[in-house]
Amino acid sequence: MENPIGIFDSGVGGLTVLKAIKKLLPMEQLIYLGDTARVPYGNKSKETIVRYSIENTNFLMQFNIKMLVIACNTSTAMGIEILRNMFQIPIIGVIEPGAKRAVEVTKNKRIGVIGTVATIKSKAYQNIIKSYERKAVIFAKPCPLFVPLVEEGLVKGPVAEAVVKMYLEGFKLKNIDTLVLGCTHYPLLKNTIQKFFDRKIQIVDSAEETAKIVKGVLEEKKLANVLKNENDMFFVTDAAERFLKVGKEIMKGALKEVRIAQVGK
């Protein structure tokens, strides 16, 4: 089935998920939407985040997508059930895969979870981790400055280190062995976070795990492409230069043209 897979995020961070999907499923055509006119989502209300998520999905539905990937933890936490009720295609979020992976890798069952204010407040990670591992002890912390840091490309150096220290210092005393990056922007800060913990913890990001689920569902539902379609398309809702700047950092050569999408009008 040659229809594309639609992927949206509030901004540039979801490209980490797109990249993982591309690596695992090189035959698929991917259509990406970054809602740069309204980024960030993580400090906004559930009602607003759900409205934005529906508008993004409506935009992608124009391309007859066969599957939707919500490459944004905040949208997944707030909206995945609502979107699943509204749209008749498989919809995959980034929280379940990350939560599952955390339970697989932890040894002492002490898991840290970081994300936006909205994601942490939703308790989506906490509830899913608990459903896989009743005995898990979870420490959750919102890190609202991480998204602007990444969107500005400030992923290392003294400012990134000061912000990482401010948010994560408390985790050092908790004896966690696993940290879930519950936001698709955060993998870009992975090195700085690893350094802060002297590489003594396992860091779980959802990108690769989500790609595995996407592959599994495509195969199960017999939706996978048999002929290669390389016409990936990238849309943003605002001509943010920093999308291209940070996006090229993530995608290397694979991000050339970005088009403007009219969303929610």
Added chain:
Amino acid sequence: MENPIGIFDSGVGGLTVLKAIKKLLPMEQLIYLGDTARVPYGNKSKETIVRYSIENTNFLMQFNIKMLVIACNTSTAMGIEILRNMFQIPIIGVIEPGAKRAVEVTKNKRIGVIGTVATIKSKAYQNIIKSYERKAVIFAKPCPLFVPLVEEGLVKGPVAEAVVKMYLEGFKLKNIDTLVLGCTHYPLLKNTIQKFFDRKIQIVDSAEETAKIVKGVLEEKKLANVLKNENDMFFVTDAAERFLKVGKEIMKGALKEVRIAQVGK
């Protein structure tokens, strides 16, 4: 004339302007709109910022405002001329007052200007300062992390200091004697900035200067209230908790109720 004055900003920062207006003009009724569903503006494109500014003004026009104050440097830089052509009431921005004040206070005519990416790129401050003082030497620098810092209430401490140092270190070598805070969020970082410069520079923020212009125009056009109207109203486009948190910090007791506005639909 008892109609209210409308004031909008992308978020919470414009309350610094509202507060200065209230202090100088306690008889006036003020209606504030913070576009918290789409904050921040400063990294977005001109087209998007102008659209948001028009939608905000249309919302405030419902209240038959007699004057509009654009309490956002980014909107002023991108949209004030367009808004003046569209709406038949006096419209006052925050850039001209700050630029004028900087020229008044500088002794060595070496002036630093900081603001969002959009404001600095527009060269609005640079052009207006030059129009008042041909010999001014201006050093301009965008500080995109300042808005998220303020919106998170992180206005002092090690993170604020690291960010201030990153952006402003270069100014120390330029021998400026005056620094214009070209964003209504930045006054909340004033102490940290002063400390960084060992209090050796004059800091200009637009709030008080803008209030003076508002007063002058009201008097000139005979629009000032003669009877006190204390029914100030505060609207936001999204129920952001941090608006109340940071807003109360700015407004002390004067911010109680915040309502949700439907803007741009």
